[in-house]
Amino acid sequence: MESAWVDTTLVLNINPCQSRSSKAMKQEFVGEVADSGVKVPVKDESEVLVEELNRVSAENKKLTEMLTVLCEQYYALQHQFNELVNNNSKTEAAKISSKKRKAVCEDYGTNNLIGFSGNTESSSSDEDSSKQPKDCLKPKISMVHVRTNPSDTSLIVRDGYQWRKYGQKVTRDNPCPRAYFRCSFAPSCSVKKKVQRSAEDPSILVATYEGEHNHDRAHNNAPAEPSVSPTNTGPAPVPSAQTKASPPTVTLDLMQPARMEDDANKPDQPIDAHAPAIRQLLVHQMAALLTRDPKFTAALAAAISG
DNA sequence: CGGTTTTGACCCGCGC
DNA sequence: GCGCGGGTCAAAACCG
Numbered sequence: 172m173e174s175a176w177v178d179t180t181l182v183l184n185i186n187p188c189q190s191r192s193s194k195a196m197k198q199e200f201v202g203e204v205a206d207s208g209v210k211v212p213v214k215d216e217s218e219v220l221v222e223e224l225n226r227v228s229a230e231n232k233k234l235t236e237m238l239t240v241l242c243e244q245y246y247a248l249q250h251q252f253n254e255l256v257n258n259n260s261k262t263e264a265a266k267i268s269s270k271k272r273k274a275v276c277e278d279y280g281t282n283n284l285i286g287f288s289g290n291t292e293s294s295s296s297d298e299d300s301s302k303q304p305k306d307c308l309k310p311k312i313s314m315v316h317v318r319t320n321p322s323d324t325s326l327i328v329r330d331g332y333q334w335r336k337y338g339q340k341v342t343r344d345n346p347c348p349r350a351y352f353r354c355s356f357a358p359s360c361s362v363k364k365k366v367q368r369s370a371e372d373p374s375i376l377v378a379t380y381e382g383e384h385n386h387d388r389a390h391n392n393a394p395a396e397p398s399v400s401p402t403n404t405g406p407a408p409v410p411s412a413q414t415k416a417s418p419p420t421v422t423l424d425l426m427q428p429a430r431m432e433d434d435a436n437k438p439d440q441p442i443d444a445h446a447p448a449i450r451q452l453l454v455h456q457m458a459a460l461l462t463r464d465p466k467f468t469a470a471l472a473a474a475i476s477g
Numbered sequence: 478c479g480g481t482t483t484t485g486a487c488c489c490g491c492g493c
Numbered sequence: 494g495c496g497c498g499g500g501t502c503a504a505a506a507c508c509g
Binding site: 337338340342343349351365 | 497498499501
C-alpha cells in the first residue's frame with residue numbers, strides 16, 4: 172500500500188453541474204424564459220450552484236471529521252483494551268512450555284466477536300476450564316478477529332509486522348484453508364501466526380498469534396495497520412474497518428460503545444507517540460475503502476443531494 | 478537475484 | 494500399531 176499521506180476527502184460525484192446534462196440545463200433555462208417571460212440571469216443559477224457546492228463541501232468536511240473522531244475513539248479503546256490484556260498476561264507469563272506440539276485453544280465457533288482476544292491460554296474464563304487441554308501451557312497466544320470483505324479470499328492480516336508464509340493447510344473443522352506465517356523481520360523472532368477464515372462467518376478472519384516479538388515493528392513509517400503499542404508484547408489487533416460489499420451501509424467494527432465511558436474515566440491513559448500517524452492511516456484507509464465502493468459513493472451522494 | 482509464495486511430502490502427537 | 498490430522502519443511506515457481 173502506498174505510504175504517502177492522502178487527502179481523505181471523499182470524492183463523490185455530487186457536482187450538480189455534472190449530474191445534469193448541459194442539454195437539460197438549456198431546456199430548463201428556455202422553459203423559464205418562456206414561462207415567465209422574464210430572463211433569469213445565468214448569474215443567479217451559478218450562484219445557486221456555487222451555494223450547493225459549498226453546502227456539499229461542508230457536508231463532506233463534516234463527514235470526514237466524523238470519520239476522524241470515530242477513528243480516534245476506536246484507537247483509544249483499542250489501546251486501553253490492549254493494555255488491560257497485557258497487564259493480565261504478565262501474571263501468567265511464567266507458564267511457558269517447551270513442548271513443541273500444542274493443543275490449540277481455539278473456539279472459533281462460539282466466538283464471533285470482532286476484535287482482539289488476547290491470551291487464550293490464560294484460562295481466566297471458567298467455561299473453558301473443563302475442556303481445556305492439559306498441556307495448554309504455551310508461549311503467549313492471542314487471537315484477533317478481523318472482518319474483511321467476503322469476496323476477498325486472501326488470508327492476509329496486516330498488523331504492521333513482516334510475515335513470511337510457510338505453509339497452508341485445510342483443516343478438518345473448517346473448509347477454508349489455514350495459512351501459517353512466521354515473522355520474517357528478525358531471524359531471532361519466533362512469533363508465528365495462523366490465519367483462517369471463520370467457519371461460520373467467512374467474512375471474518377481469525378488470526379492466532381503465538382509468541383512475542385523481540386523487536387519493534389518492521390517499519391515504523393510503513394503503511395501498516397496501527398499497532399496499538401510499538402513495543403507491545405502481543406500482536407497488534409487490526410482495525411476491521413471494512414465496508415460491507417452489497418448494501419449501501421457502512422459497518423465499522425468498533426468496540427462496544429460502552430467502553431467509551433471507561434475511556435473517558437481514564438484520562439491518564441498513556442497515548443502512543445505514533446497516534447497521530449496511526450489516526451491518519453486509519454482515516455486514510457477508511458476513506459479509501461469507502462470511496463472505492465461505487466455503491467457507497469452513489470448512496471452517499473443521493474443522501475446528500477436528496 | 479534475492480525474497481516470498483505455493484504446495485506436496487514429511488513429521489509427530491494423539492486417539493482408538 | 495495404525496490411521497488421522499495438524500504443523501512444518503523444502504523445492505520449485507513466482508515476482509519485483
